[in-house]
Amino acid sequence: MKDYYDILGVQRNASSDDIKRAFRKLAHQHHPDKEGGDAEKFKELNRAYQTLGDEKKRAQYDQVGHSTYEQMSSSGGGPGAGGFGGFDFSGFRGGNAQGFDFGDIFGDIFGGGRSGRQAEKRGRHIEMDLPLTFEEAAFGVSRNIGPHRTVTCPDCEGTGAEKGTALKSCTECSGSGQIRTVQQTVIGNFQTMRVCPRCQGDGKLPEKPCHTCSGGGVVRRSKNVEVSIPAGIGDGEVLRVAGEGEAVKGGRSGDLYLTVRMRRHPKFERNGFDVYSEEKISFPQAALGTKIDVNTLDGDVSLKIPVGTQSGTVMRLKSKGVPFLKRTGRGDHYVTVHVVVPTKLTRQQRKSLEGWDD
Ligand SMILES: [Zn+2]
């Protein structure tokens, strides 16, 4: 189970500044108003930050541990209260039913008259690294990705029943899809409704299970998906491919999350959408001025070196940088010019330099 530190991607000994920075970055990335945003992930981030961003709550969290803390929070008056009407069932995530991600276990805490929300079955999300070259990240690329995952069974189309056979009511839960249990926690006993492990909440079971998926409705396959990576994507950014995570019987598939890992370029560095590179020029070129060819994302571009250029001068090639992500325009390419002082001189060069007193 992911704890709050995992969610924010920080070490347990991270400083409060580190935590704040990590939260801001991720919250920005997953904000639901943003294209490619993810409300569920955003909520998770907020919950983690509500606790880790507060010294007192963080200390308490570290002391009692993740699951106990979340149970305390779910009581309504606890430290990190929030979420569903003051209750938060996320602490009970990840039960015994396979292929579930969240919402599989839901509760009617203390029997307080609040009926559990309908569990939404959701397949697991998949996270993968996406290695890209400098140029691929700059200009975008199309990739065929085939993660090994559960996909809807092609033979029974996910019903779990052998072709031509029917479904019958589940005996374990009498067809309701839910089982009531009493849980003991540090704050007392409470009842929870959980998804029936036998029928996984469907209330129905196949009369004769499908021979391909043994009734599970899903099979493990590596299925390819064409992902179009937008121009301007940066290292560490996460792309969400909706519905390409793991399939689950009777529910929505999870999503596929791809984290961009940009390879280093031999000549270029990147900062935001700007590209940086360095060029060497000779002392006479710097003193007299010249034109040099500079390698850019668009190939070689001529750069004018003005008369009397100093070593370390930064010159800008406008709009030769990385295309902006999801909007028109491009960053710039900055060239730092280094003047090379010769280490060997011909007799004539030496003479002309010696005759030069300034
Ligand atoms: Zn099947």
Ligand SMILES: [Zn+2]
């Ligand atoms: Zn059942």
